[in-house]
Amino acid sequence: MSNYAESLKDLDSYISARVPIIGVRSIEQVRALRLVKQVAESPRRASLPFWVYTRATGLRDLRTNAPAQEDRSLTGAMDFAAQQFSSRAQATVIFVDPEDLSDDNTASRHVAELARLADANSGSVIIVTDTPLWAGLERLGMSVALDLPDATEMYEVIVEFLRDHHGVVPIAWTEQDARRAAEFLVGVPEGTAINVMATLVARGSVEREDVEKLAEFKDKHFGALAGLERVRLRDAETEVGGLTSLREWLRRKQRIMSADLRGTELRPPRGVLLVGVPGCGKSLSAKAIAAEWRLPLYRLDLGAILGQYVGQSEGRLREALDTADRLAPCVLWIDEIEKGLAGQNDSTGVNRRLVGQFLFWLQESRHRVFVVATSNDVRSLPPELLRKGRFDELFFVDLPDAEDRQEIIGMYYRRYVSQPPAPELLDKLVGLSEGFAGADIEAALHEVGEQVYLNGAESVRPDFVMDTFTNTMPLSRTNPEQIEEIRGWGRERAVPAGRSAVTASAATGHRGRRVMVFGD
Missing domain, CATH: 1.10.8 (Helicase, Ruva Protein; domain 3)
Structure with a gap:
């Protein structure tokens, strides 16, 4: 049942029960008045009077829109309502944003007196407003929250x-x-x-x-909202080489993401956590997913979320996630999530509260927001973020093997040199790029592309390209201990994003976490 249908049902029962004051909270006045009018036009209420007051039109008959009196002031409308409640039974008067009724003030007490008059003669006062009513008014009646259309x-x-x-x-x-x-x-x-x-x-x-x-x-x-920004995609950022298992898994999730899930107990996909070696395509994957799924991409900057005052960070994160829900369907990219949610040295408890708030949203949200979170240092993430059921899957992005490097080299060679590499050159480059991340391969071929731009394609000889690869020093050689530690963690605890767990095991000698099985 939609929220509108539930609100209609609740309002109908409140009016039938002659609740003395009914709050209809909504930011859409026109839609809220349509809801009230729909209840008033029920055949069993044909003989009951309904009047509505707005600042622009004054007091009018709700059904016919005929003016009820010449005095168009709020005071005149309240006097009219008091007279009706005192002289006849089952009258209903609707006030649309009459005054600030959110706290104890003269207007709130005046409305409370009207409600008591209405209660004495089975009448009702309906307040249509976009703010909460004063607790003294809430205690006299009931309320309906009319959300935005689903x-x-x-x-x-x-x-x-x-x-x-x-x-x-x-x-x-x-x-x-x-x-x-x-x-x-x-x-x-x-x-x-x-x-x-x-x-x-x-x-x-x-x-x-x-x-x-x-x-x-x-x-x-x-x-614009602090911490949440739209990422504009360029054509060059929509291609990803390698990551075969991840791409196959995403194709399956895309079908669920775009499916009509009404009448099922299924929920839209939550998202994916990508961990692994820096420069291997984790961030690029977020852009490629948005492009392939034809969905807008928004980046959640956790650094901009953090505030200096108590409760400010939590409020900003809540606002950003609520906005992401309203922007659905979309892809929400959280780059290097460990920098905002790690909190290893946090003595204030802010990071723990942010983690709890984020996980609650990830668990409970039913909007089509697909989260792509990336992490280079997964060891600093809180364990509850890695538990199965938080994200749909945890993928480990390793250094590309020979087959993946061949695909990546061909992709970047065509981009920067504007032609495919010769087969014999490609085979040599695959061997020279052992230990390269995708970013290392791109950097080397970008340098080749600069040579093409400056001196023409004829100046690029195979020896120059191979020398460029030879002189490129990847992170796996400059910091091998760190890279091997990351790879050791990922091999045992995450699904390989490459071709398959079986292939990864054969190549590395390590046991994969499990083999992914995909449906048709």
Whole structure:
């Protein structure tokens, strides 16, 4: 049942019970008034009076919109309500954002007196507001929280809007496109969603590629938030070489991410934690996932989350994660997560609270936010973050083997030299790049690309390319102890991101954690 349906059911029961004061909390006045009007138009209430007061229109009949009196002031509306509650039974008066009723003040006490008058004659006062009511008012009645439209309700809004414009402009969207659009627009008010759709129609047509553009509208709606930023992708950042098992696993998760899970107990994928050797494609994977899945990519900067005041860090993280939910569907990239959540030397308890808050969100959120977290020093992460069931999987990104290096070299060679390498040169480069990370291979071929730019492709001879690889000193040689320690941890505790656990075991002599088995 959608939140709107639940709110409708609750409000209907409160009015039937003649609760003296009912709070309807929502940031969407129009939608909240539609909810109240829907309850008022029930056939069994046809003889009961309903009036509504707004600052712009004064006091009017809720059903007919006819003015109830000439005095359009709030004081006049309250006097009218007091008179009705004193002289007739089962009257209902709705006030839309009348005054600040969040604390003990004159306006709150005036409304409390109206509620007592209403209670004496089976009447009801309904307050539509976007702020919490004063506790003294809450104790006199009940409240309804009308959330923003969920995916099902947003889909109905989109379909109804498109139905009204069929024959007016060409509309290429299928049902699946409309459902994807609804997922993109979850988290924005209904009025904003209608404005977005109207903007698309105003261009003269609604094309299938317009679905992805809805993420840009969402960016403009939510604006910038400290700690959460949109990452714009370049074509060169959408290719990943190697990591065969990880890429196959992600293809399976993509099908679940985009599937209609209504009527099942399944939840959208939570995300993946990538640990391993620096420079082997962990951060690049986050960008490639967003590009392949055609989802916006947002980066959560945990360093910007941390504040100097008590509770500030927790509040910022909560706001950032809530915003990520509203931006769904999306990919949320947390680079070097250990720098924000390690807390080995934290005596304040802030990091522990941040970890608990993040894990609670990761466990409970049902929005389509796919988290890609990366870590170079997994030993400093809190153990609860590594427990099975937090992320969907923990992958270890190792140094690429010969087959993966061949793929990576070919990818970067084509990018920087604008042609594939000769087969015999490629074989030699694979041997020379033993111990290279993907970043080391890119750095060497970027230097080759500079030579091409300065002196032309004819100046790049095989000897120059091989010398460039020979002179490149990878991290596995400059700091072998650290790299071997990282690799030793990952071989036993994480799923290999490379071709398979069996292959990794044969190549390294170590037992893999387990072999991944994928469905069709």
